[in-house]
Amino acid sequence: MNSYDVAIIGSGPGGYVAAIRCAQLGMKTAIIEKYSTLGGTCLNVGCIPSKALLDSSHHYEDAVKHFEEHGIDIPGDIKINLEKMIARKQSVVDQTTGGIDFLMKKNKIDVYQGVGSFKDATHILISGEESTEIEAKNTIIATGSKPSTLPFITLDKERLITSTEALKLKEIPKHLIVIGGGVIGLELGQVYKRLGAEVSVVEYADRIVPTMDAGVSKELNKVLKKQKFKINASHKVKSVERVGDEVIVKADNKKGVEVEFKGDYCLVAVGRHAYTDGLNAEAAGVKLTERGLVDVNEHLQTSAPNIYAIGDVIKGAMLAHKAEEEGTFVAETIAGQKPHIDYNLIPGVVYTWPEVAAVGKTEEQLKEAGIEYKTGQFPMRALGRSRASMDLDGFVKILADKSTDEILGVHMVGARAADMIAEAVVAMEYRASAEDVSRMSHAHPTFTEAIKEAALAATDDRPLHI
Template structure:
């Protein structure tokens, strides 16, 4: 086996495997080190992909139960096969990991299984159980080790009853009820999966809004929608402790009046975010430094304090998003190659895959207020969209924020059907500095969900809606 490479990527998540592919495409002798026996990292194995598989399955079941009759479709004696529900997700993951393996072989990237640890800035050891440490040298390294679920100081995750999203994706039986600590992206997505199939779900969130890092109106609308679907949502509540009782869990928490309350459910899912994974990397053997949150510090070129070692994705600052890691992987490799790639972090979209979906890019109103920047908004409801009404998907809205003088689009915030796909059009417009007027003057197919964007652009520009 080869032991000397031009570029070694540590971690095979979206950032890592994309970086490795780009390096191979540019002619570098490339290796990819992964400690698990499956490529793809958190996203492919226990994150984005399996979550979306279960979200789609649960959405089909919920629609069959609540909407099919309105479409003239009879579905008596409907029931969920929970084992197959989980099994389909597993098959989807296997298909995706197989695809990554294919790409590694196609691009002649050497995959090395084991845990990497730096000896110095030019050499790592790779340790695999039952084998001797391998010594690997490289001209450049890219650290893409990702993140793992975070917890709270007073909670001990046992992965049995007190679980993370990883365990929630592979439960052996459907819970009757579940408490979810955290109303961010992971929390509301997991709540959607289980509530749709009949599990009674309670979300406990410390902040005063769901998805608190996104536009406040999105969180307010999402709370209204999820509450209608039977999810209990407790905002501004502070969790004190979680106890595994053997057959269930008890969560103790306080409300905004500091009154102590408790809830007992089959499982408690801790979804309070993720933290960078740097344990065992041997960073102390290099000049690489970490910030107060344990993230690797990099410059604008994504170089660490060791100029030949780059870091990308969840292990550095910025949103913990797979597509952000992918862009950074390409950016790092092309920088090594002497190119001058470009990234605008303000234009990396965020998506929540509830139904309806939530998507956002650019500035929120709160951010613009804090920076004292002038703006105007255009907001259009999906209830006024002919396409949305035809599909019985009339919840939510599109909000466009633009600069008053020149019409530059500053932010787009959507909660509604296919928001995850609609946001791409907004990103394009913002990347190329197209104005709100330019965006509504182009032709939109009718009837489509995208027409709601057209109307929001029109309103943001200071003109009246055309009504669809």
């Protein structure tokens, strides 16, 4: 029987990063993955493939709608080859997962394919083509999450689909009904909207991306409506039925009136739930919460002291980069170091176009906490860079403490917001004030100038370009 200092169950961003960091710290490490490729949901059926399709569909939309304005004339009709687009997406996935294989070999991490389940707190059974058993002084549970559904919906994975199936459709929907106005629904909805589908979003909350700052939600809603999305907030879905090639969704609006939506595909994007099937956690003394999450303390330690859990399988936002931070945190904790994670400074991103990104507190959270704050906001359309690229929608908003000027939250909608948010994270990690950021030189012309201008607006209401 092979023995290890650390075994990781699950090879998503949390699991493989934990494995690499453990190996770097001199621990003999094994990683266990039930699927034939490493990388988990993110690399195989989540972050990476969805961004590949978002980029491809963005190129198509630019060619159809914007190239002529840029002085680029394309003779003949512009056509979509969906099969080729999906194949390119898969090649990106294959390259990325292959990269993880390389990293495992480079760091001398043993990879086991099969379902890992606890025999007890220090022994793991691996059921695959060849079943085996290993011993581990410490184990990290990184089994991730699966798409959630509603109890009355029967997913057939043909017309009633999750994000997994939406990444490999054989045809462009005529009318895609998206249940859920969160990140996954809006991103995949935008892919098919660009390719020619009619898209209707049905959201239970009173606004899309309801966990984000209300100002951001309002701006994104305005932009998507301009892109001809049909957004139906405050709608409670009560039935979903497939009749032949037609999908019928019935929902009650905020007045209690029934509304019917008919389409040819329905994407159910109502969130994700922790995945612990087959783990046999109780055999190791690992407790789960009522919601099925693995219960952990501030050190991400489970009720079994030598077993840790990270990523989507524990509390908190289900984000790949959150899982990565936790993977590093646990590896260093096992090694006897004193790492830290500030969950307030883990950014959230929506990869629509324009992109949406945020870090820190929302206005609603600051009001609820009774914290006095000031706001600085700057529109993207006031930037030379935005006009040059025709990306005029959105804004940057900085929330700062009214008395100390410390930045408490940054929220943005705009081109490259997903990349720009890192500046805000750095500033807040070092407890910068809005004035600190306002006095830093930002290259011109760039989108990040909006951050400087918003900081100027928050400092003493003196933006330069509006």
